[in-house]
Amino acid sequence: xxxxxERTLRVGSLARVEGEGAMHVRLDAGGRVREARLEIYExxxxxxxxxxxRAYTEAPDxxxxxxxxxxVAYQMSACLAxxxxxxxxxxxxxxxxxxxxxxxxxxxxxxxxxxxLHAPDFLGYASGIDMAREHRADVExxxxxxxTGNALMALVGGRAIHPVNVRxxxxxxxxxxxxLARFAPELRRALELALETVxxxxxxxxxxxxxxxxxxxxxxxxxxxxxxxxxxxxxxGYGFRTADFEDYVFEHQVPHSTxxxxxxxxxxxxxxxxxxxxxxxxxKLTRHAAAAARAAGLxxxxxxxxxxxxxxxxxxxxxxxxxxxxxxxxxxxERPWVAVPPRAGRGHGVTEAPRGLLxxxxxxxxxxxxxxxxxxxxxxxxxxxxxxxxxxxxxxxxGLGDAELTDLCERAIRNHDPCxxxxxxxxxxxxxxS
Amino acid sequence: MTGKPRLAVFKFASCDxxxxxxxxxxxxxxxxxxxxxxxxxxxxxxxxLPGPYDLALVEGSITTPEDxxxxxxxxxxxxxxxxxxxxxxxGGIQALRNFGDVRGFTETVYARPDYIxxxxxxxxxxxxxxxxxELRGCPIDxxxxxxxxxxxxxxxxxxxxxxxxxxxCKARGVVCVSVADxxxxxxxxxxxxxxxxxxAFRRGCFGCFGPAREPxxxxxxxxxxxxxxxxxxxxxxxxxxxxxxxxxxxxxESVDDPDREVRS
Numbered sequence: 011x012x013x014x015x016e017r018t019l020r021v022g023s024l025a026r027v028e029g030e031g032a033m034h035v036r037l038d039a040g041g042r043v044r045e046a047r048l049e050i051y052e053x054x055x056x057x058x059x060x061x062x063x064r065a066y067t068e069a070p071d072x073x074x075x076x077x078x079x080x081x082v083a084y085q086m087s088a089c090l091a092x093x094x095x096x097x098x099x100x101x102x103x104x105x106x107x108x109x110x111x112x113x114x115x116x117x118x119x120x121x122x123x124x125x126x127l128h129a130p131d132f133l134g135y136a137s138g139i140d141m142a143r144e145h146r147a148d149v150e151x152x153x154x155x156x157x158t159g160n161a162l163m164a165l166v167g168g169r170a171i172h173p174v175n176v177r178x179x180x181x182x183x184x185x186x187x188x189x190l191a192r193f194a195p196e197l198r199r200a201l202e203l204a205l206e207t208v209x210x211x212x213x214x215x216x217x218x219x220x221x222x223x224x225x226x227x228x229x230x231x232x233x234x235x236x237x238x239x240x241x242x243x244x245x246x247g248y249g250f251r252t253a254d255f256e257d258y259v260f261e262h263q264v265p266h267s268t269x270x271x272x273x274x275x276x277x278x279x280x281x282x283x284x285x286x287x288x289x290x291x292x293x294k295l296t297r298h299a300a301a302a303a304r305a306a307g308l309x310x311x312x313x314x315x316x317x318x319x320x321x322x323x324x325x326x327x328x329x330x331x332x333x334x335x336x337x338x339x340x341x342x343x344e345r346p347w348v349a350v351p352p353r354a355g356r357g358h359g360v361t362e363a364p365r366g367l368l369x370x371x372x373x374x375x376x377x378x379x380x381x382x383x384x385x386x387x388x389x390x391x392x393x394x395x396x397x398x399x400x401x402x403x404x405x406x407x408x409g410l411g412d413a414e415l416t417d418l419c420e421r422a423i424r425n426h427d428p429c430x431x432x433x434x435x436x437x438x439x440x441x442x443x444s
Numbered sequence: 445m446t447g448k449p450r451l452a453v454f455k456f457a458s459c460d461x462x463x464x465x466x467x468x469x470x471x472x473x474x475x476x477x478x479x480x481x482x483x484x485x486x487x488x489x490x491x492x493l494p495g496p497y498d499l500a501l502v503e504g505s506i507t508t509p510e511d512x513x514x515x516x517x518x519x520x521x522x523x524x525x526x527x528x529x530x531x532x533x534x535g536g537i538q539a540l541r542n543f544g545d546v547r548g549f550t551e552t553v554y555a556r557p558d559y560i561x562x563x564x565x566x567x568x569x570x571x572x573x574x575x576x577x578e579l580r581g582c583p584i585d586x587x588x589x590x591x592x593x594x595x596x597x598x599x600x601x602x603x604x605x606x607x608x609x610x611x612x613c614k615a616r617g618v619v620c621v622s623v624a625d626x627x628x629x630x631x632x633x634x635x636x637x638x639x640x641x642x643x644a645f646r647r648g649c650f651g652c653f654g655p656a657r658e659p660x661x662x663x664x665x666x667x668x669x670x671x672x673x674x675x676x677x678x679x680x681x682x683x684x685x686x687x688x689x690x691x692x693x694x695x696x697e698s699v700d701d702p703d704r705e706v707r708s
Contacts, residue, residue, distance in 0.1 A: 054507075054550070054553065054554070054562055055457060055507075055537070055538050056538070056540075056541060056546075056549040056550070056552070056553055057537075058552060058553050059541075059544075059548070059549035059552040059553055060537065060540045060541075060549075062552070064680065065677070065680070068680070068684075071650065071684070072537065072684070075459050075461075075536075075537045075582065075685065076459060077459050077460070077461075078458075078459040078460040078461020078462070078464045078583060079460060079461075079464060081459075081461070122467065126467065126488065127488075130490075136489050136490040136491040137482070137485075137488050137489030137490065137491060138488070139473070139474070139477040139482060139488065139489065140489065140491070142474055142477070146474070149474070150474070153470040153471075153473065153474075154470065156468075156470055157470035157471070160468055160470070168641045168642070168644075168645050169583075169638070169641055170468060171461040171464060171465065171468070171583040172461060172582065172583055172652070174641050174642050174645055174647065174650075175645045175647075177647075181645075182642075182645045182646050182647040183645045183646040183647075263554055270554075346646075420490075
């Protein structure tokens with residue numbers, strides 16, 4: 011490669027991610043990265059401001075609109091936070107139904123990302139639709155798994171995007187035992203398909219990489235975390251209460267992004283999402299998911315971001331098994347919801363969106379009016395970690411030409427299934443070399 | 445160039461849910477891709493071909509000076525422009541800013557509001573450029589999206605009923621939650637398309653498809669009052685995902701101003 015001066019790589023708008031963003035990278039003559047920025051230019055949407063003055067019961071419907079790909083995550087974190095503020099715990103079959111709805115979202119979102127957004131990177135296609143010309147059966151399998159996830163969301167939540175059936179305290183209407191039982195055969199078929207997907211993605215070529223960030227994931231007792239839990243687990247071994255989230259995680263604004271950056275108190279970056287969940291909780295996977303993970307060559311921990319596609323495939327298997335378990339044990343609760351009378355106070359809620367931990371905090375007045383809202387979405391938390399990964403990749407692969415290097419950076423970002431609408435609530439690559 | 449009609453999908457301020465609806469057409473997606481050339485669809489493909497496009501689907505509302513310019517270019521590049529969802533047809537949830545002080549909102553969310561460039565109002569696409577068809581919903585309905593695309597391919601008008609959610613309740617055989625349970629419901633004034641899901645789940649319609657044609661909102665406001673709803677709550681139910689649509693905006697304002705309600 012000839013000696014070069016300034017080198018700039020720029021991706022105009024990052025594809026196969028949800029929302030709008032760009033990437034800007036600058037290398038100096040020595041090949042050192044001077045700058046690696048994710049520029050989130052998704053227009054700010056001001057949800058936290060809109061929530062002030064609304065009723066506490068409105069938060070699940072309003073915050074769902076932050077994200078069309080993971081609306082259930084927003085609804086569930088909002089419900090948990092409101093119930094926490096009001097001193098009510100929703101347990102039993104209502105909590106199980108919430109987990110069932112959330113399984114639908116995991117199945118749908120993971121199947122979409124694995125087959126249509128992420129796999130084309132490994133097989134060299136511009137899109138899942140282009141990939142379908144030579145890998146039609148794989149894409150069709152992905153679409154069928156995704157359809158099952160959407161159907162489960164519609165069954166429990168009314169519709170797949172922005173479900174209508176969720177309310178603080180539970181649901182508007184709960185399904186009958188037979189309505190759920192009728193859906194089990196579709197899930198059993200999806201389980202077979204999801205196991206095939208794990209084998210398929212395990213055969214891809216994975217660039218060497220190691221995420222050295224801290225890992226954070228919800229702790230949900232002896233269960234793999236999805237719909238809430240007792241607090242947050244970290245790879246450093248310490249855990250903290252959900253209510254203490256803002257004492258451990260600090261957000262600050264950076265000029266190049268409409269999404270806020272998050273870091274831990276010591277200034278370290280951290281990662282949430284599949285790698286964090288798997289590395290902290292792989293011992294809690296169900297039988298088929300655990301066996302599939304082993305067969306795919308995963309150890310108890312997985313820190314290679316490129317292999318996150320395997321973890322997502324394994325988590326899809328898990329979500330389907332969980333859905334089947336919940337349906338099998340389901341007994342309709344006497345009432346679709348428990349009463350959550352408002353009281354003045356502060357509540358916190360944290361759940362695992364498919365792309366990572368989602369924290370909500372609300373202050374409400376005695377009559378239930380929201381006085382302050384705080385939403386910390388997964389992609390905003392992962393943004394600093396993604397930028398750090400870009401720096402490492404750029405320095406390790408600086409011999410590559412601009413096109414290849416740009417391609418690799420774009421892949422590195424996509425490994426994290428960023429959800430930009432959420433975080434600005436992502437991606438154009440601008441690479442400058444000097 | 446493939447000779448197939450060229451499809452482009454564009455996003456403005458939104459949650460991505462309406463364009464995701466296209467990817468949610470699991471049974472039809474690959475057939476659609478055989479029929480149309482996907483020239484630009486950032487959420488689905490790295491391929492981005494320049495216009496002109498035959499069919500453009502536009503999601504999201506206009507909230508920044510840059511986007512107000514970008515929509516002009518999209519319009520110039522597109523033969524047939526269809527806008528998708530509450531954001532694109534009525535400003536969306538972002539339009540709640542239209543009723544407040546956007547500087548104050550920026551200061552609420554951002555420590556350095558000066559880094560943020562945004563417009564005072566969130567506006568519908570039709571406020572900026574001529575639009576060929578508007579598909580309602582927050583989110584849009586998958587079946588309706590397929591009908592619009594099919595109609596485009598067949599060269600006919602989309603068959604999208606312009607009536608209220610009440611018709612869909614009756615067609616579905618759902619018991620009226622307002623009459624039977626006294627549950628406040630926006631169904632009579634809300635555009636059909638969802639299939640009356642909320643009443644089917646025993647909750648009142650909350651208007652996510654926006655106003656039906658010629659909605660009798662004064663009558664509904666009176667009914668909501670009779671059902672014991674507080675005025676500020678009635679105003680809020682019209683101020684959600686279609687807050688800036690003229691009919692819902694007027695309904696919310698009429699609650700603040702009872703004289704006006706009598707006059708209308």
